[in-house]
Amino acid sequence: MRRRSVRALAALSLLGLSACSVSAAEPSAPAGALTVWLMADSAPPGVVAEVNKQFQTLHPGVRVTVQTIAWSGRATRWEAGMASATPPDVVEMGNSDVVAYAVGGKLTDLSGRDFENSETWLAGLREAGTSSGKLYGVPYYGGARVVIYRKDLWQRAGLGQPPGTVAELRADALRLMAANPAPDFSGLSLPGRYQYAGLSFVFDAGGSIATQRDGKWVGALSTAKSVTGLQNWLSLAxxxxxxxxxxxxxxxxxxxxxxxxxxVIGQGSTAAQVAQKYPQLGEQLGVFPLPGVSGPAPVFLGGSNLVVPKTTQRTALAAEWIKLITGTQYEGLLGQSGLVPNSSALSTMVGGITAVELAAAQHSWFTPASPRWSAVDNANIVQNMFQSIRSGWVTPAAAAATADEKITQLLNSTG
Structure with a gap:
């Protein structure tokens, strides 16, 4: 899922390291090399360079080479690389990508290996790297949705502490609108096609997107609890x-x-983007967890996992490199760079917006663990459902029933 380049670059000054400390990729890796493919705009190069330095100290004679892969066209690069005579040994994948490659038999089962903080990994990241009860993707870092607000507008409306429930959120948003009567002003922006915000209301009500029944996927957006969540979202919007x-x-x-x-509801990187585009607002932005009916709402947890292709000849070394970078020391540095670390046990190592994101991430949800989920996402089924509900074209129950029919069909399709 999406990364955050602004904070990753800012981390270089924090660490006092240069991006050039990561070695360039080579056409073919020598026998004494470990080849790592990381995605563009993810972990700060300075952190990766320090990991490689320590790894090479622990494994004399092994040189780590790192190649950066663009998110656009990543599947083509991954497929070609894993099928080549010199496959990568470690690959960073978006957490929505892992299951499809695991089911396709292209990833190494990492179950039973010792990874630090595995007992406290964020549930959304763990689920994204797991298929049929086996671990294929080790949680790397995440990005949770939080509420980002304008402190100046907040104070002007006479508001105090952030809300803890959706009822309080609604009341605060209405007070903000009363203090800012422009017809296009939103107390809380809830775009009609923003499924990651809308689905949090579904999960907060106890609903879900789809479930497995007798080995088949069944759409679950039209269940009573899910429809209640959709109605709660529509009422607030x-x-x-x-x-x-x-x-x-x-x-x-x-x-x-x-x-x-x-x-607005967004990842912490959204605040960084606002501050970059509107520098005068840098000190005026605050964040708090998205409230639900009776406490923090479950939020979508994007991010990345690290996998080992089945075609590598260096499985043990690859797992050791993953163990190092996903351990406490380097996850703490990732957290300081603005990425959400992979474990709830690392809360004392982060601050500011990232600390709020990590707290929110402990109440997280993820898309169905089906290799066919991308087909649903690419067809915009959930986005279209929310737009039709918000537009008033159909009732939440009717829109959800239509979405469920399409979700069930696509998740069980073999094409």
Missing amino acids: TAVSRVPADADETTNVDQLGTGRAAM
């Missing part, structure tokens, strides 16, 4: 959001930056 039904989360930065919204 109708009352406090003036963002169009056909908008998505890409509107968040400008909504907040131009003062057309007092609050």
Whole structure:
């Protein structure tokens, strides 16, 4: 899932290291090398360089080479690399990618290996790297949704502590709208096609996207609990959001930056993007966990996992490199760079926005663990459902029933 380049680059000054400390990729790795493929704009190069330095000290004669892969076209690169005579030994994958490759028999089962803090890994990251009860992707880092708000607008409306329930969130948003009566002003921006925000209300009500029954996937958005969550979302959006039904989360930065919204739901990187585009607001941005009906709402946890291709001849070394970078020492540095570390046990090693994200990530949800989920996502089924509900074209129950039919069909398709 999405990374955050702004904070990753900022981490270089924090660590006092240079991006050039990561060695360039080679066409073919020599016998004494470990080849690692990491994704663009993920971990700070300085952190990776320190990991490689320590790893090479622990394993004399083994040189680590790192290649950066663009997110666009990543599947083609991965497929070609894993099928080549010199496959990568470690690959970073978005946590929505792992299951498909695991089911396809292309990843090494890492179950039973000793990884630090594995008992306290964030549930969303663990689930994303697990298939049929076996571990294929080791949690690397995450990015949780939180509420980002404008402190200046907050204070102008006379508000105090952040809300702890959705009822309090609604009341605060209405007070913000009363203090800012412009017809296009949102107390809380809830774009109609922003499924990652909307689905949190479904999970908060005890619902889900899809479940497995007798070996088959069945859409679950039209169950009673899920529909309650959709109704809760619609009620809040109708009352406090003036963002169009056909908008998505890409509107968040400008909504907040131009003062057309007092609050948005986004990853911590959204705050960094606002501060970069609207520098005068850097000190005016605050964050708090998304409230649910009776406490923190479950939030979508994006991020990355590290996998070992089945075609590598260096499985043990690859697992050792993964163990090192995902351990406490380097996860702490990732946290200081603005990435959410992989374990709830590392809360004392992060601060600011990242600390709030890590707290929110402890109440997280993830998409169904099906290798066919990308087909659902690419078809925009959930996004279309939310837009149709927000537009008033159909009731939440009817929209969910249509979505479930399509989800069930695609998740069980072999094509």
